[in-house]
Amino acid sequence: MTDSGHSVVITTTDAEEKAKALAGVVVAEQLAACAQVYPISSVYRWEGKIQHDQEWRIxxxxxxDLVDELTRFIAEHHDYDEPEIIATPVTGGSAGYLNWVSTETK
Incomplete structure (x- = not known):
């Protein structure tokens, strides 16, 4: 497997409206070509307590090459104290789709 020059960056938030708003502004700023928003159930430890929450993943x-800029942008526009921001390199995929991602980002 090789690095395609593309990545998927993941974050979560606590409301669908917030997730869709963040997704929209990131795509409008051409920091991502596409954003998928969907509900998830999260279990995590925060401040010494186990939490069970419904969240929205983006x-x-x-x-x-836009991951650092996108990470900063998400952090600046996120309302969590410590938002999840994880980048995963894409090691393969449809050449046409990956080309579209490249042309739709700045």
């Missing part, structure tokens, strides 16, 4: 499809 998967941003972007170029790997």
């Amino acid at each position: 998967d941003f499809k972007t170029r790997s």
